[in-house]
Amino acid sequence: MTARSAEECHLYMELHPCDCGEPVFQWSRCRREQRDDRPFSVYEGHCGACGEARCFEFAVTDEPPPPPAYGGPEPSQIIGPDEFLAVAQALAAIVPADPQRLGSEEREQAMEVIELASAAIDEVLKFAPEPDGEALPARLRSELAQLRRGYTAVRA
Numbered sequence: 001m002t003a004r005s006a007e008e009c010h011l012y013m014e015l016h017p018c019d020c021g022e023p024v025f026q027w028s029r030c031r032r033e034q035r036d037d038r039p040f041s042v043y044e045g046h047c048g049a050c051g052e053a054r055c056f057e058f059a060v061t062d063e064p065p066p067p068p069a070y071g072g073p074e075p076s077q078i079i080g081p082d083e084f085l086a087v088a089q090a091l092a093a094i095v096p097a098d099p100q101r102l103g104s105e106e107r108e109q110a111m112e113v114i115e116l117a118s119a120a121i122d123e124v125l126k127f128a129p130e131p132d133g134e135a136l137p138a139r140l141r142s143e144l145a146q147l148r149r150g151y152t153a154v155r156a
């Protein structure tokens, strides 16, 4: 199993909480290793809630895509389409619909969340044979496009 980007490693860890239920993992060490000529990323640390030692190891690619993309054209090997969809929905839900009321810093942050949600939907679609094969991502996509237009209009 190979992770396609650091973003994908981070999301995978977010999706796999500690046995105690704590979802946040603040790793204290992250290192790269070569094993049989393959690069690996290893994240180590302790759970902030129960203190349990935690460690994630990912085979990684040498050429990750530019952020906020989670990966290239091929679907993820470690995160499923339903997980990406839930992530996109959760991200889209925290973006305020009306950018007018936000400060410029909050607007920038919201814009980043919209880009990340769009990237997550791109990942869902990589599992679907038809680009518009799934109704929900299509609906989320148009919602996100609408949000993005609103934010871009305010920024201009």
Ligand SMILES: [Zn+2]
Binding pocket: 018, 019, 020, 021, 022, 047, 048, 049, 050, 051, 052
């Ligand atoms: Zn824990």
